[in-house]
Every structure is written in C-alpha cells, then in structure tokens.
Amino acid sequence: MISRMVLATLALLVPAAAIGEIPAPMAWNAKTLWDAWPTTRVSPPDPWALKHAGLRVALDQLNTRHPGLFSIVEEGLSSEGRKIPLLRVGSGPTDILLWSQMHGDEPSATLALMDVLNWLGTNQRDPVVQQLLSKLTLWIVPMLNPDGAERTQRWNAQEIDINRDALRLSTPEGRFLKAIRDRVKPVIGYNLHNQTPNLQAGKGGSQVAMALLSVPGDEAFSETPGTRQTKRLAVKVQQLVNTLVAGRVSRYDTDYTARAFGDSMTRWGTATLLIESGGWAGAEEAERLVRLNFVALLGSLSAIADGSIEQVKVQDYALIPMNHRDALTTLLVRNARLAGGRGLPPFTADLSFIVPGPFVGDALHYKEPAVVEVGDLSYAKGLTEVDATGMLAVPWPTAVPPEDWSSLKASLAARGLAEVNEAKLVATVHTLGESAVAKPGYTGAVLLYRTSGTGPLTLEGAVLRGKVVGIPVIHVSTEATGTPP
Numbered sequence: 001m002i003s004r005m006v007l008a009t010l011a012l013l014v015p016a017a018a019i020g021e022i023p024a025p026m027a028w029n030a031k032t033l034w035d036a037w038p039t040t041r042v043s044p045p046d047p048w049a050l051k052h053a054g055l056r057v058a059l060d061q062l063n064t065r066h067p068g069l070f071s072i073v074e075e076g077l078s079s080e081g082r083k084i085p086l087l088r089v090g091s092g093p094t095d096i097l098l099w100s101q102m103h104g105d106e107p108s109a110t111l112a113l114m115d116v117l118n119w120l121g122t123n124q125r126d127p128v129v130q131q132l133l134s135k136l137t138l139w140i141v142p143m144l145n146p147d148g149a150e151r152t153q154r155w156n157a158q159e160i161d162i163n164r165d166a167l168r169l170s171t172p173e174g175r176f177l178k179a180i181r182d183r184v185k186p187v188i189g190y191n192l193h194n195q196t197p198n199l200q201a202g203k204g205g206s207q208v209a210m211a212l213l214s215v216p217g218d219e220a221f222s223e224t225p226g227t228r229q230t231k232r233l234a235v236k237v238q239q240l241v242n243t244l245v246a247g248r249v250s251r252y253d254t255d256y257t258a259r260a261f262g263d264s265m266t267r268w269g270t271a272t273l274l275i276e277s278g279g280w281a282g283a284e285e286a287e288r289l290v291r292l293n294f295v296a297l298l299g300s301l302s303a304i305a306d307g308s309i310e311q312v313k314v315q316d317y318a319l320i321p322m323n324h325r326d327a328l329t330t331l332l333v334r335n336a337r338l339a340g341g342r343g344l345p346p347f348t349a350d351l352s353f354i355v356p357g358p359f360v361g362d363a364l365h366y367k368e369p370a371v372v373e374v375g376d377l378s379y380a381k382g383l384t385e386v387d388a389t390g391m392l393a394v395p396w397p398t399a400v401p402p403e404d405w406s407s408l409k410a411s412l413a414a415r416g417l418a419e420v421n422e423a424k425l426v427a428t429v430h431t432l433g434e435s436a437v438a439k440p441g442y443t444g445a446v447l448l449y450r451t452s453g454t455g456p457l458t459l460e461g462a463v464l465r466g467k468v469v470g471i472p473v474i475h476v477s478t479e480a481t482g483t484p485p
C-alpha cells in the first residue's frame with residue numbers, strides 16, 4: 001500500500017505521469033551509465049588499434065549477440081574499396097545521424113558507438129531503451145574513413161581531409177555521407193571527433209575532456225530551431241559530464257566553414273552537434289574518454305527520446321567555457337637557470353615540453369617528445385610540472401635509442417660530469433654544437449643540476465623523452481588526474 005505522501009512525492013519526481021497512469025521511464029543518470037560501462041563495453045582497450053577489419057568483426061559479433069537490434073542497410077566504399085557500413089537502429093519517427101572517425105586517427109567515438117550498441121542490445125527490456133528505440137531511428141556510420149584509420153592518419157587515401165570535402169565531394173566517403181543525409185534527412189546529426197588533448201576549458205581552466213559545438217549553418221551563426229536543439233544537446237552533455245567530473249567541458253572554437261561537413265549538414269537542414277574528445281591525463285586515459293563518450297551519447301539521445309531535452313535552457317550554451325589554446329602543455333619546467341647551448345651564459349627560463357599522443361589532430365605536429373618553448377611561461381600550465389628553482393638546466397643529446405636514466409647517469413659520471421663546476425659544464429655542452437641547443441623542436445635530454453653556493457654542481461635529474469627522472473614532479477592540478485566518483 002503506497003501512502004498518499006509517497007504518491008505526492010512520486011508525482012513531483014515524475015511530473016509527466018499522472019497518478020494512476022504508467023509512469024514514464026526514468027532516464028539513466030550519468031553515474032549509472034558510467035558505472036555500467038566496464039561490464040557493457042565490447043570495445044578494445046586501445047582505440048587506435050581498432051581498424052576496419054576489427055570493426056567488422058565486432059559488428060558481426062554484436063549482430064549475433066543481439067539479433068534484430070540493428071541492420072546494415074547500406075555499405076559505402078572507401079577510396080581503397082573498404083566497405084563502410086550504415087547501421088539503422090530503432091524505428092522511431094525522429095531520425096538522427098551519427099558518424100565517427102571521418103578523421104582516421106580520431107577513434108574514441110567509434111569505440112563508444114560499439115559499446116552503445118551493446119548496451120541497447122543487452123537492455124532491450126529496459127523501458128528507457130524501449131522508449132529510445134521507439135521514438136528515435138539512429139543512423140550510424142562508425143569509422144567513415146577506414147583507409148585513414150588503417151594508416152592512423154587524419155586524411156583518406158586520397159590525402160584529402162573528408163571534413164573539408166562537403167562541397168566538392170571528391171571523396172567517396174564524403175559522397176556516401178552526403179547521400180545518406182539527402183535520403184534520410186535526419187533532424188539531428190552527431191559529428192564525432194578527437195581534438196588535441198592540450199586545451200583548457202576557458203583561460204586557466206582544466207584540461208578539456210570533451211569539447212562541444214552547436215555547429216552553425218551560416219557565417220552569422222544564426223539561431224534556428226535546429227541550432228537551438230543542438231545547443232540544448234551540448235548543455236545536456238555538459239551536465240552529464242559535470243556530474244562525473246566538473247569543469248572539463250568546453251565549447252569548440254571555430255569559424256563557420258562552408259566546406260566542412262558539420263557546417264554543411266546544419267545548412268542542409270540536419271542540425272549538427274560536434275563532439276570532440278580531448279584529453280584526460282592519467283591512467284587509462286584513452287579508455288576513460290571512450291567511457292565519457294558512452295555517457296554523453298546515451299544520456300543525450302535518451303533526453304531526446306523522453307522529451308526532457310526541451311527542458312534544457314538554450315541560453316546555458318553561452319555559459320560553456322571556450323576552448324583555450326596554447327597554454328597547456330605536457331610538462332613544464334619552471335624557473336630554471338638554463339645554459340641553453342652555444343656557449344651563452346646561463347639565463348632564467350621556463351621550458352615546456354610536449355609528448356605527442358597517437359594522433360595528429362589539428363594542432364601541434366610533433367612526432368616525438370620535444371621542447372615546445374623556452375622563456376617566460378608563467379602564463380602556462382603543465383599536466384606535470386617541475387620547480388627547477390636553484391637548478392641549472394643543460395641540453396644533452398641522448399643516444400638513439402635513448403638511454404635510460406641510470407645508464408645516462410653512469411656515462412655522465414664516467415666523463416666527470418656527475419659533479420662538475422659550471423664553467424666546465426657549459427664549455428662541454430658548447431663542444432656539442434647545434435645538437436645541444438634547447439630550442440623548440442629539440443628532442444634530446446635536458447640535465448638538471450643542483451647548485452649550492454660556490455661548490456660544484458650535482459647532477460640530480462633530467463627530462464628524458466618528455467618525462468622527468470631523478471626528481472619529483474608536481475601533478476599540477478588535481479583535476480588533471482581526477483577520476484569520477
């Protein structure tokens with residue numbers, strides 16, 4: 001027997017359901033989805049290891065495990081003849097098109113889509129899943145650029161950026177996506193990418209885990225019913241992510257780009273939400289980004305299906321902080337005295353380093369760990385930092401393959417450089433010429449010597465391949481390594 005008070009409370013919680021009617025299904029919250037992912041995921045641990053063949057095997061397995069959940073309604077052909085499946089899931093009146101990995105080296109969302117399919121299949125008796133599949137029809141193109149994925153590169157096999165081919169349509173992948181759009185005329189599009197991990201959510205903010213854009217359909221960023229809906233979706237995704245870890249969502253910074261697909265989709269009448277996976281420094285970073293995509297996709301799609309998206313305030317979109325570029329780096333060595341090479345006398349400098357990830361993205365194109373900048377970097381932030389106050393830093397090119405710290409220390413000791421006076425050290429570095437100059441692009445080691453009064457310098461640590469050895473690092477912000485509850 002349910003008391004009147006409980007009924008009244010229920011009525012408050014579920015305003016859409018009148019007492020006596022079957023209550024509307026309760027949407028999943030972000031935490032439920034986050035917690036469900038480890039037992040739901042079918043995606044492999046390394047997103048960049050998933051290629052076209054692996055994707056096809058995974059889709060076959062999902063189809064066998066959940067017969068009837070989805071159908072492959074059509075297959076496009078990549079430039080090199082790989083078949084690109086178009087999946088249809090659900091039978092609802094609202095058509096939504098999701099495509100991932102049009103940049104071949106941006107796989108996070110492809111894996112999340114596989115996990116989403118397994119979730120929908122596993123929970124087909126869940127009223128929320130039933131509602132989603134009866135209200136929506138999802139048209140999914142996972143890995144639009146399989147030739148690029150094969151090479152872990154942004155471009156397709158013609159070396160064209162498919163996301164700049166929406167007007168000319170020189171790429172078969174772009175023509176396939178355009179043909180789907182023209183035939184289905186989806187009301188909403190999800191354009192799924194990865195951005196460089198070294199961005200902050202607003203000036204001085206946390207590392208961006210996910211950037212969002214209500215993609216404009218014209219130069220003026222005119223607001224239409226469609227862009228209002230994608231703004232609501234962006235806010236919804238921000239709310240979902242903030243439940244797990246606050247301050248890691250930004251707005252993607254871009255101009256209107258007529259030849260880009262997202263912009264063209266919006267202009268053609270399919271209002272498009274751009275989701276860019278970013279970075280989330282710490283253990284299992286790549287998997288946590290897939291997991292975050294899983295939450296963002298299921299949470300926002302179910303909000304469309306149950307109508308709750310209409311309650312989200314469009315104006316909150318403007319409150320999402322912008323992507324902030326050029327101030328976040330992998331490692332920052334602060335306040336060193338730097339004997340930068342060329343026999344110049346030491347000067348005070350900060351040094352920033354980047355350790356590139358497995359994809360190029362649209363920002364810095366470093367292939368291996370390198371110095372990015374030398375000078376006053378007090379405005380910048382490192383995912384890890386070293387306070388080198390009282391230390392002399394000197395560049396020291398390392399052997400290829402690079403030595404480890406103990407063998408490097410031993411070889412320096414053998415040369416009389418473990419304890420050494422400053423003039424001798426600077427002169428020794430000078431003999432190495434231009435290979436020992438700390439400058440943007442420098443990939444060798446940087447040795448860190450402790451100075452004490454007029455005594456000799458003592459070798460204490462080094463930066464080797466963008467990693468600090470021998471001395472403690474500071475993980476600058478708790479949010480840089482923070483994990484959700």
Ligand SMILES: [Zn+2]
Pocket residue numbers: 103106193194
């Ligand atoms: Zn991209």
